[in-house]
Amino acid sequence: MNIDNVTYSTFTGWIDPPTDVRPSLDGDLTCDVAVIGGGMGGMATALRLAERGQDVVLLEAEFCGYGASSRNGGQIASVPGGDLRLLSLFYPKKVPGMVRVAENSARFTEGLIKTHDIDCDYEPNGLAFAAVSHGQMLRTRTIAAILRRAGGRGTVGTSEELGIPRSFVGGMREAVGGALNPGKLSRGVRRALLASSAQVYEQTKVTDVTRNGSKVVLSTPRGTVRADKAVLATNAHSGEWEITPKRLSVPMWIIEVETEPIAPERIAALGWSSRSGMITQHQVMEHYRLTPRNTIVFGIRRIERGQTYPLPTKAPDRGTVEELAGAFATRFPTLADVAVERAWGGWIAMTSSFLSIAGQIEDNVYYSIACNGHGLAQAPYVGSLIADLIVDGSRHEDLDSIWAKEPKFPPFAMLGPLGLRTVWAVDRLTDMFNGSRRRALRAARMR
Numbered sequence: 001m002n003i004d005n006v007t008y009s010t011f012t013g014w015i016d017p018p019t020d021v022r023p024s025l026d027g028d029l030t031c032d033v034a035v036i037g038g039g040m041g042g043m044a045t046a047l048r049l050a051e052r053g054q055d056v057v058l059l060e061a062e063f064c065g066y067g068a069s070s071r072n073g074g075q076i077a078s079v080p081g082g083d084l085r086l087l088s089l090f091y092p093k094k095v096p097g098m099v100r101v102a103e104n105s106a107r108f109t110e111g112l113i114k115t116h117d118i119d120c121d122y123e124p125n126g127l128a129f130a131a132v133s134h135g136q137m138l139r140t141r142t143i144a145a146i147l148r149r150a151g152g153r154g155t156v157g158t159s160e161e162l163g164i165p166r167s168f169v170g171g172m173r174e175a176v177g178g179a180l181n182p183g184k185l186s187r188g189v190r191r192a193l194l195a196s197s198a199q200v201y202e203q204t205k206v207t208d209v210t211r212n213g214s215k216v217v218l219s220t221p222r223g224t225v226r227a228d229k230a231v232l233a234t235n236a237h238s239g240e241w242e243i244t245p246k247r248l249s250v251p252m253w254i255i256e257v258e259t260e261p262i263a264p265e266r267i268a269a270l271g272w273s274s275r276s277g278m279i280t281q282h283q284v285m286e287h288y289r290l291t292p293r294n295t296i297v298f299g300i301r302r303i304e305r306g307q308t309y310p311l312p313t314k315a316p317d318r319g320t321v322e323e324l325a326g327a328f329a330t331r332f333p334t335l336a337d338v339a340v341e342r343a344w345g346g347w348i349a350m351t352s353s354f355l356s357i358a359g360q361i362e363d364n365v366y367y368s369i370a371c372n373g374h375g376l377a378q379a380p381y382v383g384s385l386i387a388d389l390i391v392d393g394s395r396h397e398d399l400d401s402i403w404a405k406e407p408k409f410p411p412f413a414m415l416g417p418l419g420l421r422t423v424w425a426v427d428r429l430t431d432m433f434n435g436s437r438r439r440a441l442r443a444a445r446m447r
């Protein structure tokens, strides 16, 4: 692949920044509920609180939709992130709840799109677990069985049966969800939020969150907000404050790239008739999806741990793009001459258990890390459930199933720099083994 003319962005390739960024907070305010962070999670929380008659203030450091919510792959998943085999081994009781949360999250986000009439190029064609080898196909079948036992659904088949490119062995298509333009989705939710009764202050970074008697006090450079309750929805950035539970999550940097437009007949020749987005079954996935502009957006394969807060503003480096481009050429040999046009990245929060987590600090501060790379649908759903908890005083069973009873979390065994390098090396070793096995099988067939 040609990577000589890539535009490296510190925002996203999906959409430009808004032209109507709201002014920052200047002065002191009081309110019922303050929400910190204007991603899909924070916006959905504030929107729901406003709809339910609460006096709500949302504070966002840049503009709503600045973070991961506008930068992701745009895959609405209905199966939890993380390796279901490991999750069912270590947290067998949690898996059915996680599976239900994931499916309900996809449905909730589809509802959000419909209710607010958001034009975000949504194609409800399900996300496919795509196997690049027979080993990965075996893993997919095991995951499909675990999913079924936990009450979830997925269709297993060959690449022809699933309508995914013939260069993949086969896989499993999730029952709900699909692919959309996350920049347009975030912009649509922002529009709905700005039209609601919520007070939204952009360009307003919360520098500290403290509790003062029965109130929560949010400090910003030019004012304070005193609220009865607060929701922390800053995703990977939440480790900046003392109040955040220790070891709640670690920040990880991941990237996406987009090809130049590809001739429709070349795409048709791939056999990708379902247009389902695909995630491979490596420990650290690769994902590939088509867009309405006849490009392919793909990404991840390598994750980098953030070391210090505040997290830096970053653009991808050429080396990481080159590695992703190499993988693309292997998965899509007939498109190996296509150029990469754009690259961007973003911060996600990973929990040590790989489970989505929500919880409460004392009686009036709530947090949600419904992420692990699958938060596009989960973050807004969990946010809306937290809003309902604040108003009703009782937890929905889906919120209950990811609720941290105490804000105490184990250390991050595999998520240090050495652990991440090892996981990456294991993925590359299995790729090499599968590559040589494929070549040997092809040679045997020709003899």
Ligand SMILES: Cc1cc2nc3c(=O)[nH]c(=O)nc-3n(C[C@H](O)[C@H](O)[C@H](O)COP(=O)(O)OP(=O)(O)OC[C@H]3O[C@@H](n4cnc5c(N)ncnc54)[C@H](O)[C@@H]3O)c2cc1C
Residues within 6 Å of the ligand: 036, 037, 038, 039, 040, 041, 042, 043, 059, 060, 061, 062, 063, 064, 065, 066, 067, 068, 069, 070, 071, 072, 073, 074, 075, 076, 077, 204, 205, 206, 207, 233, 234, 235, 236, 237, 238, 240, 254, 255, 256, 299, 345, 346, 347, 348, 370, 371, 372, 373, 374, 375, 376, 377, 378, 379
């Ligand atoms: C490259 C990439 C690909 C991904 N692909 C997918 C995918 O295909 N499918 C999927 O389901 N998920 C995917 N994800 C994950 C998904 O995007 C996130 O889980 C989800 O968007 C999280 O939403 P959020 O609202 O919690 O966080 P964010 O969208 O990150 O929002 C947090 C907000 O908080 C603001 N903020 C931070 N600090 C402060 C502060 N001190 N004061 C005020 N505001 C602050 C930030 O500016 C930001 O706008 C991907 C993520 C990335 C980065």
